[in-house]
Amino acid sequence: MSADRIELRGLRAFGRHGVFDAERELGQEFVVDVTLHLDLRAAAEGDDLTRTVNYGVVAQEAVAVVAGEPAALIETVAGRIAAACLAHGLVERVEVAVHKPAAPIPLPFDDVVVRVERSAVRRAVVALGANLGDRRAALQGAVHALAATAGTSVRAVSPVFETAALVLPGSPGQPDYLNAVVLVDTALAPEALLARAHAIEAAYLRERSERWGPRTLDVDLVAVDGVTSDDPALTLPHPRAAERAFVLAPWAAVDPGAQLPGAGNVAQLLAALPDEERAGVRRRDDLALFPPGGEAT
Known part of the structure; x- marks a missing residue:
């Protein structure tokens, strides 16, 4: 605080x-x-x-x-x-x-x-991704780090999904990503929660040397209840969330009735994506994450 x-x-x-x-x-x-x-x-x-x-x-x-x-x-x-x-x-x-x-x-x-x-205690949606190193361990570490954040509690953790990496045209291929969504209740302001997300990424040696480059860990703030922002440093809700199956699929799995502000029902947004986009996101129940203090979800 x-x-x-x-x-x-x-x-x-x-x-x-x-x-x-x-x-x-x-x-x-x-x-x-x-x-x-x-x-x-x-x-x-x-x-x-x-x-x-x-x-x-x-x-x-x-x-x-x-x-x-x-x-x-x-x-x-x-x-x-x-x-x-x-x-x-x-x-x-x-x-x-x-x-x-x-x-x-x-x-x-x-x-x-x-x-x-x-x-202020608000529900926030945090998207996790990793495609380098021990991907599941990185996602699991991020869940525990979010739970250890002052004024923040983890309410739910989605199943894990595996997704082909998005790359810029002409760029070499990358390993597939593991993705998940975490729902948290937090008393932190969105800017403070974003700073915490960046600190968690840094703990896993996240590098930002190239756009859409491979990542040891990605921690993105997707939406915060009651908050909209056009600030380039923190745009809420995330401007590309409605187009990303690797965000929508785990989010819909953990909260089927979820709404993306300004866009609509998350499950319906997922269903409206092109077939190849949805087919590229595969649920991996064998890599389920453990919520803090609980069993695998």
Whole structure:
């Protein structure tokens, strides 16, 4: 979890939240504090607003919650604001405090504050591939490395499929790939999960010397629930996933109802591929991977 944060303090808005009828009828002023935890290095290095979260937008969203549908409890208001903040894909964790200085308490007091803290836990689809060395061992190692990642748990591991390598025209042939898909639940921002994927690749001496070159290990972030991105450094969902049988076949096998955002049902996308594309992906149950702490899937 990143130590960077954006803090918004003392945001004031009028709302009609409370248990008593008079609070709903007359309303009162609420004060909101928001702390967003996210990795700000890319934004700082590139001086790029698209690599951070616009605190002006966050302020508008928080005010809209306070001014919006009345709730009996300010706990509910704080939770709604936290959910709006976590909808920004870069946010890893959020703290929200809602102050109710005019609370109907018949005693002298300074303030009433409810504080909530929420982490973004999203389902992510990670594609694995290897065609050099001990291919199955590399995929198995990647599964365990993902499970060992802070804030991340492996929910399911697909069967293994063997696929002929894609090569550029005129390039020499390559060994076949082993491919699999891992479903993870993670509190990491997509950028942090991608950095972890690259670190796992590096541990297996992955080289990026040529496009479509052979790989000891490929760890690709295919999709993250609720997150879309046009950033060339991390495009989500993966722009070529709908065309790749070696991604769609294991994904459909582990989650038959899966949807690729913007493209449709994964199993249907697989069925729509040319026959030769689908025929080139062969399920290898003899090379099944073990999920962390469990039996082979």
